[in-house]
Each structure stands twice: as C-alpha cells, then as structure tokens.
Amino acid sequence: YETEDNLRPRRSPGNVHVTSITQFTKSRPGSMRKFVCRVSYQHYGAHLNLNNGTPSHDVKIYYKNGASWGHLLTPGWDQFNAGTNRFRSIVSKQHLNQQGVQWSGCFKCEATVNGNRHKTCLGSCTC
Numbered sequence: 001y002e003t004e005d006n007l008r009p010r011r012s013p014g015n016v017h018v019t020s021i022t023q024f025t026k027s028r029p030g031s032m033r034k035f036v037c038r039v040s041y042q043h044y045g046a047h048l049n050l051n052n053g054t055p056s057h058d059v060k061i062y063y064k065n066g067a068s069w070g071h072l073l074t075p076g077w078d079q080f081n082a083g084t085n086r087f088r089s090i091v092s093k094q095h096l097n098q099q100g101v102q103w104s105g106c107f108k109c110e111a112t113v114n115g116n117r118h119k120t121c122l123g124s125c126t127c
Contacts, residue, residue, distance in 0.1 A: 018042040019116035022084050024109040026122060031093050035061050037075060037109035038084045041116075047083030055114035059087045063099075064106035064125050072101065087111075 023038040037059055041048050050057050062069040075089035106125035111118050121127045
C-alpha cells in the first residue's frame with residue numbers, strides 16, 4: 001500500500017531554488033527608453049510565474065555612475081512565457097537625461113527571488 005511519504009515528490013540533487021537572468025535588453029522606441037529583464041526562477045526544477053508575488057522577488061535596474069552604481073528603475077512584472085518572467089520599464093529620454101544617465105553607459109539588472117540573487121550587465125563594464 002502507499003503511504004503519505006510515498007506520495008511526496010522526491011527532492012532533486014543540488015540547488016533546489018535557482019534564479020537566473022536569461023536576458024537583459026534596452027531599446028529606443030521613439031523618444032522613449034525601454035528596459036527588459038527576463039528572469040527565470042526554478043523551485044525543484046519547476047519554472048514559477050512570479051506575477052502573484054510568491055515567492056518574494058525584487059528586480060531593479062541600475063546605471064554606472066563613476067565608480068558606483070545608482071538605482072535607476074524598478075521594472076514591473078509584465079509576462080510569463082516559456083518559463084521566463086519578463087519585467088519591463090519604459091521611461092522618457094528626458095527622464096534619463098535629467099538623472100544624468102547616458103544611453104551608451106553601463107546598466108545592470110539585478111534580480112533577487114526567494115533570497116537568491118543574480119545580476120547581469122549591459123555595456124562595457126563588469127557587474
């Protein structure tokens with residue numbers, strides 16, 4: 001006969017929670033500036049949709065300001081497709097200019113999901 005223990009899913013070896021940024025892009029639709037950060041979060045091998053806020057997550061976009069990083073945007077969740085969560089922000093060119101951000105500069109997307117942090121950069125810089 002089957003017991004409750006026999007019905008529980010088996011744990012996979014290695015990390016059971018994996019956060020990764022699968023893509024980070026920027027584009028210029030007209031006078032606007034768009035940033036997209038695609039985040040994958042796996043829990044026991046299953047890709048999770050982060051739309052409902054569970055597990056807790058925080059995605060932020062930074063820009064390189066001299067030797068330090070400045071917080072630029074907190075993109076909103078936009079879509080879940082093929083195991084990836086898309087976070088997106090659109091701001092005006094004027095907004096970036098007012099903050100002294102150069103479009104050709106260095107940008108970083110940082111995603112923290114359930115305590116697991118991952119980051120990736122765009123431009124000629126290192127994270």
